Amino acid sequence: xxxxIESAQLLTRRHFCxxxxxxxxxxxxxxxxxxxxxxxxxxxxxxxxxxxxPHFAPRAKRVIYLFMxxxxxxxxxxxxxxxxxxxxxxxxxxxxxxxxxLTGMTSGQDRFAIVNPGVGFQQRGxxxxxxxxxxxxxxxxxxxxxxxxSATTExxxxxxxxxxxxxxxxxxxxxxxxxxxxxxxxSGNANLPAFVVMVSSGLFSDQPLFTxxxxxxFLPSEYQGVQFRGKGDPVLYLSxxxxxxxxxxxxxxxxxxxxxxxxxxxxxxxxxxxxxxxYEMAFRMQSSVPELADISGESASTLALxxxxxxxPGSYAANCLRARRMAERGVNFIQLYHRGWDQxxxxxxxxxxxxxxxxxxxxxxxxxxKQRGLLDDTLVIWGGEFxxxxxxxxxxxxxxxxxxxxxxxxxxxxxxxxxxxxxxxxETDDYCYNVxxxxxxVHDLNATILHCLGMDHEALxxxxxGRDFRLTDVHGxxxxxxxx
Numbered sequence: 001x002x003x004x005i006e007s008a009q010l011l012t013r014r015h016f017c018x019x020x021x022x023x024x025x026x027x028x029x030x031x032x033x034x035x036x037x038x039x040x041x042x043x044x045x046x047x048x049x050x051x052x053x054p055h056f057a058p059r060a061k062r063v064i065y066l067f068m069x070x071x072x073x074x075x076x077x078x079x080x081x082x083x084x085x086x087x088x089x090x091x092x093x094x095x096x097x098x099x100x101x102l103t104g105m106t107s108g109q110d111r112f113a114i115v116n117p118g119v120g121f122q123q124r125g126x127x128x129x130x131x132x133x134x135x136x137x138x139x140x141x142x143x144x145x146x147x148x149x150s151a152t153t154e155x156x157x158x159x160x161x162x163x164x165x166x167x168x169x170x171x172x173x174x175x176x177x178x179x180x181x182x183x184x185x186x187s188g189n190a191n192l193p194a195f196v197v198m199v200s201s202g203l204f205s206d207q208p209l210f211t212x213x214x215x216x217x218f219l220p221s222e223y224q225g226v227q228f229r230g231k232g233d234p235v236l237y238l239s240x241x242x243x244x245x246x247x248x249x250x251x252x253x254x255x256x257x258x259x260x261x262x263x264x265x266x267x268x269x270x271x272x273x274x275x276x277x278x279y280e281m282a283f284r285m286q287s288s289v290p291e292l293a294d295i296s297g298e299s300a301s302t303l304a305l306x307x308x309x310x311x312x313p314g315s316y317a318a319n320c321l322r323a324r325r326m327a328e329r330g331v332n333f334i335q336l337y338h339r340g341w342d343q344x345x346x347x348x349x350x351x352x353x354x355x356x357x358x359x360x361x362x363x364x365x366x367x368x369x370k371q372r373g374l375l376d377d378t379l380v381i382w383g384g385e386f387x388x389x390x391x392x393x394x395x396x397x398x399x400x401x402x403x404x405x406x407x408x409x410x411x412x413x414x415x416x417x418x419x420x421x422x423x424x425x426x427e428t429d430d431y432c433y434n435v436x437x438x439x440x441x442v443h444d445l446n447a448t449i450l451h452c453l454g455m456d457h458e459a460l461x462x463x464x465x466g467r468d469f470r471l472t473d474v475h476g477x478x479x480x481x482x483x484x
Contacts, residue, residue: 054185054454059418059484060379061188063181063449064323064334066362068354069162070207070341073117073388073403074411075432076351079149080121080130083430084390088116092391096431103156105344105393106404112391114431115401118348127422134355137363138413143422144366144375145415146482150426150435153386153407153442158207158342161385161407164442166213168471175217175462177446178333180471181453182223183216184460188330191288195333196326197225198319202340202357204350209337218464220270225335228322230314234293239286246286292325305364309357317361324368327378341384344393344402366415375416379452383412390432409435412445418452418484425482440479447476452483 075081092112106112121130124139129147131139138145155161160170167174175183178195187194197214214225228234240246257276264272295303295310298321303310309317316338323334338358343350362382369375387410388403395401409428415421427437440448447457450471457476461468 055456055459056454058454060452061377062327062332063379064327066382067335067337068341068384069209069337069339071384071386071388071405072341073343073351074409075390076117076119077132077135078147078411079428079432081430081432084114084116087114089396090114092431096433100408101156103405113396114390115392115396125422129424134352135359137360141363141366144370145413145421146419147411147413147424148426148440149411149424149428150437150439151383151410151412151445152435152439155386156405156407158385162213165385168443168446168473172212173217175219176214177471178214178225178335179216179219179223180460181333183219184455185332185453188332191284192329192331193226195225196331197227197335198322199337200230200314200316200319202338202354205339207339207342209339214335219462234289292329295321302368305368307360307364316358320361320365324365327374344404346400347402348399369416377417379417379419379449380415381412386410408433420482420484425479443472443476444479447472448479451478
């Protein structure tokens with residue numbers, strides 16, 4: 001039987017009356033408490049006109065966020081502290097710690113012995129920024145990046161810290177940064193998602209990542225990130241199963257759209273339209289994604305920028321190259337997670353390996369974007385959820401020592417999309433423990449990212465459960481000093 005006819009026959013008078021009685025009450029309550037979510041949200045009409053377009057001229061059209069999950073050690077990589085050589089082995093003064101809340105992994109230690117980074121630092125580029133010898137390729141692009149030494153967060157454990165960085169709240173349930181951007185700006189390519197996520201892992205990776213990190217939260221689900229896999233079809237079920245043709249799939253989607261349209265008229269649920277939009281996007285991706293994933297047309301010189309791992313499916317290098325290809329094709333928010341930065345033990349060996357996995361590809365991405373004229377309007381961010389402690393976890397006399405989580409100060413870098421290259425921002429104390437100049441809180445970072453995209457972080461809001469929510473909650477200041 002035709003599914004449309006069957007649907008109409010199932011709607012009996014008794015069913016209609018019963019459903020209408022509860023539906024009117026639900027619609028009335030929704031209109032009072034959450035009017036913004038009961039409106040149909042179809043494509044570009046999702047936001048009011050005043051919010052849909054950038055609030056002012058954007059410096060960046062897209063974002064590539066290189067998220068180093070686990071917490072890179074700032075004093076070993078980007079925050080040079082020559083005083084630590086003299087302080088090595090001494091006790092971290094209580095006056096510096098200020099009674100900081102510690103994780104359960106070091107709160108019971110008898111000593112908090114300072115450990116000096118076992119790597120050298122060099123001044124790089126024309127700007128003379130200090131960069132660790134573990135990051136020689138990043139050192140080669142310091143004139144294109146802004147190193148931020150004063151990032152800070154209240155979170156001290158991975159899950160709330162990553163959730164905070166990505167959603168502006170330590171508790172799960174809020175929309176992530178990529179979803180906010182998709183909600184505010186839409187997509188630059190009708191055949192690809194506005195928000196794509198890719199995950200890679202270092203050799204030592206035991207920290208989980210959850211799909212809710214790229215979820216839309218209380219925003220309509222069409223704005224959530226689409227995860228691309230490293231092996232096989234980039235997206236599950238991208239290929240039609242045996243016996244199903246493209247024409248047959250098209251007829252099925254058309255019938256579903258009609259059914260969903262009837263349900264949306266009856267219930268006014270925005271998720272119905274969101275689901276229809278996702279079905280249509282999946283259909284279009286069947287032709288656009290295979291071409292995106294095919295790197296056979298890339299030149300040898302381009303592939304060499306990313307290093308030998310670019311040929312390894314699912315590697316960080318391969319994902320960086322994919323990110324550039326997505327940027328070219330109008331994907332507005334590209335999130336790369338690379339796991340393995342949680343070095344509680346064996347830090348010298350594990351940190352060096354993580355850097356070898358990511359250093360060349362990160363720098364190669366910047367160089368590739370730059371030579372194609374894409375860096376000026378692509379904002380690239382590199383960083384994790386927090387940093388590491390200057391004191392050792394374990395015995396500093398052993399090569400198996402590590403560093404614990406540290407949120408009071410950590411380092412990241414930004415490039416392109418309206419960010420000044422060749423400079424550093426903020427400063428930490430001699431112990432690399434507290435921010436002493438120009439702190440950049442998580443909310444400030446997110447406010448600055450939105451500003452580069454032409455969005456006022458105080459004006460980009462969504463009404464949910466009677467309150468206007470925003471990515472930066474009631475906080476956030478744009479770091480204007482780092483802008484061009």
